[in-house]
Amino acid sequence: MTELATIAAVPDVAPYLDPAEHLADELDRLDLLLRIRAESLQRSWGDRPASDGPPGYVSEEDVAWLLGGGRDLLDDPVSDRRWYEELAQARSEIDARLRRTIEHGGALPLARLAAVFGLSDFEADAVLICLAPELRRRYDLIYAYLQDDIARKRPSCDLVLDLLCLTESERWAARAWLAPHAPLIHAGIIELIDDPLSPSGSSGLAQFVRLDPRILRFILGESTFDARLSGMMRLLQPDGAADLLAVDPGAKDAMLGFARRWAARADAARPRVVLNLRGPRGVGKRSLALAVCAELGRPMLVLDATRLPADVHETELLLRLAFRESLLHQAPLYISPVSPFTHAGDEAAGLRTALGQAVEAYGWMTFLAGQDPWPDREPFGNVVFYSTTLPMPTPAIRRIAWSDALATHLPERDAGDLASKLAERFRLTPGQIRHAVAAIEDERVVHAASQTLSFERLAAASRDQAQHELSTLAVKIAPAHRWPDLVLPDPAQDQLVELCGHIRNESVVFDRWGFGTRLTYGRGVSALFSGPPGTGKTMAAEVIAADLQLDLFKVDLARVVSKYIGETEKSLGRIFAEAENSNAILFFDEADALFAKRTDISDAHDRYANLETSYLLQRMEDYGGVVILASNLRENIDPAFIRRLRFVVEFPFPDAASRARIWRAHLPAAAPVDPDIDFAVLGERIQVAGGNIKDIVLNAAFAAASDGGVIGMKHVLHGTRREFEKIGKLWDGSLTTRGRG
Numbered sequence: 001m002t003e004l005a006t007i008a009a010v011p012d013v014a015p016y017l018d019p020a021e022h023l024a025d026e027l028d029r030l031d032l033l034l035r036i037r038a039e040s041l042q043r044s045w046g047d048r049p050a051s052d053g054p055p056g057y058v059s060e061e062d063v064a065w066l067l068g069g070g071r072d073l074l075d076d077p078v079s080d081r082r083w084y085e086e087l088a089q090a091r092s093e094i095d096a097r098l099r100r101t102i103e104h105g106g107a108l109p110l111a112r113l114a115a116v117f118g119l120s121d122f123e124a125d126a127v128l129i130c131l132a133p134e135l136r137r138r139y140d141l142i143y144a145y146l147q148d149d150i151a152r153k154r155p156s157c158d159l160v161l162d163l164l165c166l167t168e169s170e171r172w173a174a175r176a177w178l179a180p181h182a183p184l185i186h187a188g189i190i191e192l193i194d195d196p197l198s199p200s201g202s203s204g205l206a207q208f209v210r211l212d213p214r215i216l217r218f219i220l221g222e223s224t225f226d227a228r229l230s231g232m233m234r235l236l237q238p239d240g241a242a243d244l245l246a247v248d249p250g251a252k253d254a255m256l257g258f259a260r261r262w263a264a265r266a267d268a269a270r271p272r273v274v275l276n277l278r279g280p281r282g283v284g285k286r287s288l289a290l291a292v293c294a295e296l297g298r299p300m301l302v303l304d305a306t307r308l309p310a311d312v313h314e315t316e317l318l319l320r321l322a323f324r325e326s327l328l329h330q331a332p333l334y335i336s337p338v339s340p341f342t343h344a345g346d347e348a349a350g351l352r353t354a355l356g357q358a359v360e361a362y363g364w365m366t367f368l369a370g371q372d373p374w375p376d377r378e379p380f381g382n383v384v385f386y387s388t389t390l391p392m393p394t395p396a397i398r399r400i401a402w403s404d405a406l407a408t409h410l411p412e413r414d415a416g417d418l419a420s421k422l423a424e425r426f427r428l429t430p431g432q433i434r435h436a437v438a439a440i441e442d443e444r445v446v447h448a449a450s451q452t453l454s455f456e457r458l459a460a461a462s463r464d465q466a467q468h469e470l471s472t473l474a475v476k477i478a479p480a481h482r483w484p485d486l487v488l489p490d491p492a493q494d495q496l497v498e499l500c501g502h503i504r505n506e507s508v509v510f511d512r513w514g515f516g517t518r519l520t521y522g523r524g525v526s527a528l529f530s531g532p533p534g535t536g537k538t539m540a541a542e543v544i545a546a547d548l549q550l551d552l553f554k555v556d557l558a559r560v561v562s563k564y565i566g567e568t569e570k571s572l573g574r575i576f577a578e579a580e581n582s583n584a585i586l587f588f589d590e591a592d593a594l595f596a597k598r599t600d601i602s603d604a605h606d607r608y609a610n611l612e613t614s615y616l617l618q619r620m621e622d623y624g625g626v627v628i629l630a631s632n633l634r635e636n637i638d639p640a641f642i643r644r645l646r647f648v649v650e651f652p653f654p655d656a657a658s659r660a661r662i663w664r665a666h667l668p669a670a671a672p673v674d675p676d677i678d679f680a681v682l683g684e685r686i687q688v689a690g691g692n693i694k695d696i697v698l699n700a701a702f703a704a705a706s707d708g709g710v711i712g713m714k715h716v717l718h719g720t721r722r723e724f725e726k727i728g729k730l731w732d733g734s735l736t737t738r739g740r741g
Contacts, residue, residue: 013093015101019221022098022108026128027135029090033125033163034142036083041146109219116327117183122174125164129155130190130211131219151197158205178204186361187324189215214321218328226321232307233322235329238294246401246430247284247291248390251277255288255388259295262365272383274359276338277369279390282431285369288390289334296365301331305340312350319354323362333363338370352379359383393430395507398423401430405437409453421455424507425548426462426583427625436461459549463583470578473571474553474586479546481539487654487661487690488536495649496540499527500547502646503626524623526644528591530634531651534691537630540651541587550626551584569615576619584625591629592636620644654690659683662690666697667711672704674712686720688729696723 016022098111110131114124132139133154140153147159157178165171177184184190193208211219214226225233255275262270275292277285286302293300303322308315326333341351356379359366363383368374377385393401402419410418428436439461440453470476486493502525510516510523529537538554545552560571579586617640620627631637634648642648654662660683667673688696699719704711724731 013096013100015104015106016097016108019108019110019219022094022101023110023131023135023219025090025094025097026110027132029087029094030125030128030132032083032087032090034146036087037146037163038142039083041148109221112330113189113215113219113328116330117187117189119183119189122164123177123182123184126160126177126184126209127189127211127215129160129163130209131216134211134216152195152208154208154210156195156205157192157207157209160209161205186320188212188321214324223329225325229303229318229321229325232304232318233325234302235331236290236293236300236302238290238298238300246393246397246404247288248393248397251388251390252288252291255292256295258386259292263296270364272359272364274363274366274368274377274380274383274385276374276385276387277367277390278371278373278387280371280392280429282429282433282435283390283392284430285367285390286334286336287430289332289367289369292367293332296332299329299331300334300367301326301329302334302336305335305337308340308351310347312347312354315351316354316357319358320362323358326364326366327362332365332367334367334369336367336369337372338368338374339372341368342370342372342375352376356380392427395423395511397430398426398428398433401428401433405434406453409437409441418453418455418458422458422462425459425504425550428462428465428583432462432465436465439464456549463549463551470553470575470584473575473578474555477538477542477545477552477554477587479542479552481542482546483543485665486536486539486543487658487665488540489652489658492649492651495647496544499525499647499649500544503544503548503550524620525626525646526620526623527628527647527649528634528637528642528645529628529630529649529651530637531632532653532689533632534689534694535651535653536690537651538587538589539690540649541585541628541630544628545585548585552587553579553584554587554589572616572619576623579625579627580623586625586627587630588627589630591631592633617641617644656680656684659686659688659690659693662693663697666690666694671701672710674710677711677713677716682716688723688727692723692727695726696720699723 016025098108101108101111110124110127113119113127119127133143143155143159144150144153146162147156161171161174165174176182178192180186185192189212191210191212192204193210195206195208217224223235262273275289277288279285290300301322308318322333322335325331335355341348341355352375359379360381360383374387399419402422403415406415406418409415422433436458437453440457486496488496506523506525510519516523529540531537541552544550555575560575561568575586617638620641621644629637629641629645634642634650660679663679663682686693686696696716696719699722700711700715703715703718707715721731723729
């Protein structure tokens, strides 16, 4: 409102003790406005003719009075300036007490609402007019009187303009506050509601003005979120003592340094920023964002983006509401995961546009967190956009995370020893480490177990954390064999032991001894197991997985190889990407189908087959995990793969002595076996590989179970005959049932 008098300086005043005291003063000031309007109307109604028609009837005398005599404050301000001086004085005193309250660190919701949304005095007073009936019912009757209609107990646009404008020109200019993109409307602070009793086609001035329910609760001191965001948001308070040692040092220093510089600027000089944090699940993105908020002395508002609807228009509304909550709580907004915004296609592009518009309108500090790279910064216009990647933690950081997670469960020395061992074996993020320990603790509570945290149990929990997506792309094999089950020549056995040593000591060589700084690729352990079918290649992979307590996943070639161009590479890319962070051994059986030699190009099929092979070469070089290829014929594997493999282990067809050991190894200790069986003779006379021997023994066991319950030579011979028939091998029945030829 335009002040009509120069008011003397307000003397020293006391701060407001609480928001209620401030609201009481604001309502007293509103009462002055209402009194001025009432007196003006009373003067203008002095010569209004009495109507003798039914309610709502407009007579000719009424029309004449409205066109000629019905003048009010807009055209002829009253000569008595006393009310305006008193009104201006009240405004000055309230402002002085507000400043003093801010100096003393006080928070007054109504004043903060105006400040964070940049409301003008007119807009702030419009909010006050809408607020009054929510606080005191007497305003219902006052508003009805001022609108000359007992049914209109809520303020209309017309009444707000009458109360806050002195002249017709001011009214016309003030109509801008009703525009769709005006702060009050666009931020959803007030709502315009049609009067159901007004005839259709009434002017917009007849619309009622209502305070948004969430804004009302905010002014009244309630901290609940907008009901439309139910289940989507939560407010986190930073822990000043939070340990950030398990977060990548480079990203941590950069982000905290930025936060200090940003906070040191004056409010007007602080740029609006979008901070894109990218990294694997649990790597510390949220912890780092919370640390930034701690530097600013602010809480953090978290929005679960997976709960946003697919409809762009609905999401646009919810994003505006989320950013409104960010302003109301004075809390940076953390949106995770970003995958709904980063996908290809028009739908995701529309979501990015909606997000950019919300940031442009109300964002001041926004975190976008997830695993996917952000496609482009174009939707954010002039807002500062900074993207950083938090890499998988080094063994040193993993040791810190394990030590921290185990600290409350084990003595310091035991926790330290376990932390070192687990950190070197499993490539987990700090979040996955915390969840692994928590899962064991939950299990102990449910089962009332008292056993301590062992490496084996922690290793199993670690494996569970790491295989969340890989199970959908490959087949998990539960290792059923150990070193004593494996029958191989000493050179091959020695190579397998050496392979395990490479995996076990990877972090020592690459990280502690610095060899990793000299290798940009090829850090993973890759091996080729070559030999005829049934010679123990899959068993060897199981033995390695069991020895290292790593999961073993067999790649299902039927899910990978596709006749469609580019689909095979996509499937393999997903497998390698998931396996990289799953601490699992990838096992490609019959690898000839994927890793075969490249051919001369004679047609389009050859060209794309060669592209697939070249892609595999690149992925093998980039891969940092463990991959084992199994092939019946080494000659079929592309030589380029052979050069990039760290181990090539030959699995020869077993000789007679090896076959005898295999026969014994496949008979469990609990199985009833006739002592007359001569394993040396079986190894010498039945010339099949270990895989066939396994099937023969199993067939013999079932035959014995149906025939007395003791596995004898006749059952072995029966199983051998069935196996020979299956593989198309001639069986001459030359062995006697007594075990001698």
